[in-house]
Amino acid sequence: MKEKAFKDEHGREIIVKSNRSNIQIHTKEKEIIDYKFYLDSTELIRYLKDQAESIWKSFTPKEADSFGSDYAEFYNRKTDSNGYLEFRNESLIFESPSKETTLLYQFNKRKLESFIYDMESWLYL
Known part of the structure; x- marks a missing residue:
């Protein structure tokens, strides 16, 4: 699993972990x-996109058109509960x-x- 940490202007840190499926x-x-992370640069978004393109060869950003593509919520099997973004x-x-x-x-x-x-x-990236 590949990992990279990001800090925002307030010192909050998130860690992005990527593997072959998510x-x-x-x-x-x-x-x-509850955790708030300020996007004071586009580095995190660019990194997520780069990782996605290396994991999924057909990765193409597109508008959400179904419940499955809406990123507002995800289900975590290990905890049997939902997370939100x-x-x-x-x-x-x-x-x-x-x-x-x-x-x-x-993310899937x-x-x-x-x-x-x-x-x-x-x-406006």
């Missing part, structure tokens, strides 16, 4: 449910599926395609 966003510590005021707002894990969010190919599509549209 890309996950983690914190350093458990017990964190929202973009508001130049920030990514995560709601972890459980305080028992460092996982904030997990289709959810990441719609997320990158929106980020490129909203941030």
